[in-house]
Amino acid sequence: xxxxxxxxxxxxxxxxxxxxxxxxxxxxxxxxxxxxxxxxxxxxxxxxxxxxxxxxxxxxxxxxxxxxxxxxxxxxxxxxxxxxxxxxxxxxxxxxxxxxxxxxxxxxxxxxxxxxxxxxxxxxxxxxxxxxxxxxxxxxxxxxxxxxxxxxxxxxxxxxxxxxxxxxxxxxxxxxxxxxxxxxxxxxxxxxxxxxxxxxxxxxxxxxxxxxxxxxxxxxxxxxxxxxxxxxxxxxxxxxxxxxxxxxxxxxxxxxxxxxxxxxxxxxxxxxxxxxxxxxxxxxxxxxxxxxxxxxxxxxxxxxxxxxxxxxxxxxxxxxxxxxxxxxxxxxxxxxxxxxxxxxxxxxxxxxxxxxxxxxxxxxxxx
Numbered sequence: 001x002x003x004x005x006x007x008x009x010x011x012x013x014x015x016x017x018x019x020x021x022x023x024x025x026x027x028x029x030x031x032x033x034x035x036x037x038x039x040x041x042x043x044x045x046x047x048x049x050x051x052x053x054x055x056x057x058x059x060x061x062x063x064x065x066x067x068x069x070x071x072x073x074x075x076x077x078x079x080x081x082x083x084x085x086x087x088x089x090x091x092x093x094x095x096x097x098x099x100x101x102x103x104x105x106x107x108x109x110x111x112x113x114x115x116x117x118x119x120x121x122x123x124x125x126x127x128x129x130x131x132x133x134x135x136x137x138x139x140x141x142x143x144x145x146x147x148x149x150x151x152x153x154x155x156x157x158x159x160x161x162x163x164x165x166x167x168x169x170x171x172x173x174x175x176x177x178x179x180x181x182x183x184x185x186x187x188x189x190x191x192x193x194x195x196x197x198x199x200x201x202x203x204x205x206x207x208x209x210x211x212x213x214x215x216x217x218x219x220x221x222x223x224x225x226x227x228x229x230x231x232x233x234x235x236x237x238x239x240x241x242x243x244x245x246x247x248x249x250x251x252x253x254x255x256x257x258x259x260x261x262x263x264x265x266x267x268x269x270x271x272x273x274x275x276x277x278x279x280x281x282x283x284x285x286x287x288x289x290x291x292x293x294x295x296x297x298x299x300x301x302x303x304x305x306x307x308x309x310x311x312x313x314x315x316x317x318x319x320x321x322x323x324x325x326x327x328x329x330x331x332x333x334x335x336x337x338x339x340x341x342x343x344x345x346x347x348x349x350x351x352x353x354x355x356x357x358x359x360x361x362x363x364x365x366x367x
Contacts, residue, residue: 048312048339052080052090054098062336065315068110069332071323072134074117078321078330080338081108087122089134092328092340103130103139112153112162119176121162123150129164131176141179146172156197156218163204165192171206173221183221188212194237194248203260205246207234213248213258229256229266236279236289240301241324247301249276249289257301269299271306280320282329282343290317290331312339 056063064084071078076093087101087108106125113120119140123129129143129150148167155162161182163173169190173183191209197218198205204218211230216223232251239246239260249255253276255269274293282288285302288310296310296317315334322329327343 048310049342050092050340051312052078052088052098052338052340053336054080054082054084054086054088057084065318065334065336066332066338067318067334068108069319069321069330069338070111070113070120071321071326071328071330072113072117073115074325076326077134078338078340079111079113079120079122080330080332081111081122081124082332083107085126087111087120087132088338089120090338092326099137101132101137103132104128109149109151110153110164112155114155114176115157115159121153121155123153123164123166125149129153129162129174143174143179143181145181151193152195154195154197156201157199158201161218163195163197163206165195165206165208167191171195171204171216173204185216185221185223188214188226191233193233193235196237196239198239198246198260199241199243202243203239205237205239207237207248207250209233211250211252213237213246215246215260227258229258230254235275235277238279238281241281241284245301247279247281247287249279251275253291255279255287255289255299267304269301269304271297271299277316277318278320278331280322280329282322288320288322288329290320290333292316294333294335296320296331310341312341313337 054064064082066080066082069080078090078092081087085104088098090098104126108122108124110123118134120132120134127146130139131141133140150164150166153162153164160177161173162176163171165171169187171185171187175182187206189208189210192206193208195206201218204216207213211232212226212228214226229248230250230252234248234250236249244261246258246260253271255271258266274291274295276289276291278290280288287299287301290296294313294315296313298307300307313333317331317333319332329341329343331339
C-alpha cells in the first residue's frame with residue numbers, strides 16, 4: 001500500500017450472511033473475512049450466497065450473458081435479461097425454474113419494475129420498450145418509436161412516467177397512463193447510457209458518452225444545469241436514497257459524488273484500473289461499484305474509503321441492483337450469471353482522514 005494511504009479499522013466482523021447455496025458454480029469454500037492491514041488491500045468478503053444461471057439453448061451453446069438485473073419492489077423476485085433476447089424472473093426466496101418472458105428480438109439491455117411491482121418494463125437493441133404484466137407474463141403495451149438502441153429505463157416514484165435513453169441525443173419520457181410520448185429532451189452527446197429520477201421526482205438526470213451530466217426539472221422538462229464530471233463515457237448514475245447527492249461513474253475509472261440539494265463541494269473517488277460499468281447504493285452512504293475488471297467493491301461515501309470487495313464475479317459486472325427490503329445485492333455479469341450477496345450487517349470503519357479527491361464546484365439545480 002502506498003505511503004499515506006489510510007488504514008481501515010474494521011469494527012464489525014461480517015458484512016455478508018447466509019450459507020453458500022448448494023450450486024456447482026459456488027461450491028468452493030468461502031475465503032472469509034480478512035482484517036485490513038497496512039500492507040494488504042481492502043478485505044475480500046464471502047462469495048455469493050446464491051447464483052442464478054439461465055439454461056443454454058442447446059448442449060453446444062453457452063448460457064446467455066445476463067447484463068441487466070432488477071429487483072421487484074415488494075416481492076422476493078429478481079428480473080434478469082441479456083443477449084439471448086429473453087427475460088427471466090427468479091424467486092430469490094425459493095427454488096424452482098425461472099419464469100420466462102419472450103417478446104424481444106435482440107439483446108435486452110434494460111429491465112425496470114414499476115414502483116408498485118405489477119408491471120415490468122424492458123428494452124434493448126430491438127429499439128422497443130415492452131411492458132409486461134408480471135402476474136400473467138403477457139405483454140400489455142409496446143412503445144416502438146425509438147429509432148436506436150435503448151440502454152436504460154427509469155420509472156419515476158409516482159409510477160406514471162418512464163424515461164429511456166440510448167444511442168441518440170435525447171431522453172424520451174412516456175406517460176404510461178396515457179401510453180404516449182410526452183417529452184423528448186435534448187441531451188449532451190449522441191450516445192446516452194444512463195438515466196434516473198430523484199427519489200422525490202423533482203429532478204431527472206442523464207449522462208453518456210461525453211462525460212457530461214444534465215439535470216432537468218422532471219415535471220416540465222426544463223433544462224437546469226450541465227456539469228462535466230468525467231473524461232469518458234458515463235456508465236452509472238444514481239441519486240442517493242435521501243436525494244441529496246447524485247453519484248456517477250464510468251470508463252474514466254472515477255466515481256464522482258455531486259451535491260444536488262446541498263452546498264457541499266463534490267469529490268471524486270479513484271477506483272483503480274477497471275472501467276466502472278454499474279453502481280448502486282446498498283445503504284444510506286454505502287455504494288457498490290462493478291467494473292470491467294471483474295471486481296465488485298463496496299465504498300463508504302461519508303468516510304470516502306473502500307470497505308471491501310465481494311468475491312464471486314468471473315466476468316465484467318454489467319449491472320447492479322439492490323433490494324432494501326430484502327437487503328440483497330444482485331449483479332448481472334458477463335460470466336453468464338446473476339449472483340446475489342446478502343447484506344446482513346453493515347461494515348463500518350472508524351473515522352479517518354478522507355482520501356477522496358475534491359472536485360471542482362458546479363452549480364446546483366434550485367426549486
